[in-house]
Amino acid sequence: MTDLAEAQAAQDAATIGPPLWLLAEVTYRCPLHCVYCYNPVDFAKHEAELSTEEWFKVLREARELGSVQCGFSGGEPMLRDDLELLVAEAHRLGYYTNLLTSGVGLNEKRIDALKEAGLDHIQLSFQDSSREMNDFLSSTRTFDLKRRVADLIKSRGYPMVMNCTIHRHNIDHIESILQLADEIEAEYVELANTQYYGWAQVNRDQLLPSREQLERAERITNEWREKHGNKMKLFFVVPDYYENRPKKCMNGWGNIFLTITPDGKALPCHTARMLPGLEFPDVRTSSVRDIWYESEGFNRYRGTGWMKEPCSSCPEKEKDYGGCRCQAYMVANDPNAADPVCDKSPFHHKIVEAVERAQIAGNPQQVKPLIYRGPKESLQLDRPF
């Protein structure tokens, strides 16, 4: 290699910040069947999970680059028997460790072992505030179990972070969801509207709320904030379909987020593997350093150089970096296009049409049966999104 190339590489390494956030998706397996699951629709094809040792290598290499927040998610991460070992290693390396779980499999014995391993925080997801809806949406009987797990989490001195994905079928229950959060003494509550990737994209028309529903839910959340102060920190995330500008997806491609899939692919975001014509590196054969700084998969959409119109000449391009590449691909059929949520996108009408359909209750698209996430459905659908 020439000196020049080396100098260039050193300079790139200096301008590209470290992957501060490492998301370890340790398995795609999950006992639940959420209709909005963010796992890839073809997850059942990616079965060969990384071993304990391989995860250790990932944790070590990412930490060396500066990763400091580490999330263990899935699927259901509790399904990994070695989760305690992974957490212990992450803790030893100096990460702040987060567990994102549905609660299934989290019993007394394992929560004690996780605490012992140094786990810092647990985020518990609910599907709804009522047993009926929770169990309907996840196609399991898990509501009572989650309530017990919430108590368990509290009893071990963990901060209580409750997550509930919001959509057409539960958005009208926002008040009782907030009450549930209050009952389990949540310190942080994330009411995140469904983002339309993965299984949520399959079920999009059935899940997108109407404007009226959305405004009501926002109003109730604000009222709750005023009444209860900052005892619990409330986050309400509106679906970007209702915006005119896209979100700054992942805070910028390859900027701070690094996701490792169960089978060892390194991704700039957990849905990126759907993108065509882009090879994502494998942690079994590449170092995290090479992946982050050198790989085509991470460099392709970094910054603004890859953009085309209307983004390339747009004064706002540094603000949102053109939005989400996956959404551009799914809706505009072109991963290099502007995120169609943007009203400057020539495909924005597709978003508008979906939003308009959502205002008409009971339209044929909306009342189609929901498709539950599961290995059988995954193989049947046989498509990336």
Added chain:
Amino acid sequence: MTAAMTVTTASVPKIGRHFRIQWEEAQKAYVLLYPEGMVKLNQSAGEILKRCTGEANVGDITADLEKTFNAQGLQQDVINFVELALQQKWVETT
């Protein structure tokens, strides 16, 4: 602001229950870590917070900072910052 938010030289601040402070070499800074989040601290914030161990009071912390950095008159700055940190729940006081 409630009375609990008032900070004096006798207040003894300690990093909040669900926060952790640590030096991050890659960022050349102290950071505060909490559930799914991180605050990168500037130098003075880092220097103050790392002294919030639940053992020293604000007066001691100020004296130590003035000695370490060979400076004077930091009292009010420290008090202001601890008040802010208290609001953010970065610290608790006793």
